Amino acid sequence: MRTGSEPTTARSALRARFWLSVWGMAWAIFGTAAFALTGRLGWALACGVLWLVATVDLAVILRHLRQGPHYQPGPDIPPYPPTYRPPKS
Template sequence: MVRTGSEPVTARSPLRMRFWLGMWGLVWATFGTVAFALVGRPAWAAACGVLWLIVTADLAMVLRHLRQGPHYQPGRDVPPYEPPREG
């Protein structure tokens, strides 16, 4: 991605919020899978199971990014990159 110089200096990805929303989704997907399996709705249980797999994969990626810690961000003394010239 090309840096334009107009990015906020303290911009961060909302990984912690995404983690907690993912945990909320994981709880509901687990509940839905179990509940639909118990009442004899295998298609809905399978759909909730697939959602559970997707949420689990997303949470694994979020946790990986959280454990990596902050990445290098250029400081104020680093000028923005010049956009490529066409023609």
């Protein structure tokens, strides 16, 4: 719910998230390969799961970047009134 106290220029740090995701994915790929080559399959599996999570996160970030900025009401738009729900008896 919009309360009216949101910053008018707030933006998500998607580019920072993008580069952190790329960095994490690179380390997960390296860890998966290194542990698989040394025969530590449990650690290789853990790094593989981390690689999968970083890949999904990267896909979500890229989707949000491609969507572009969304409409945000300006300071001249009053906040939405809270919805009133009568208590259940």
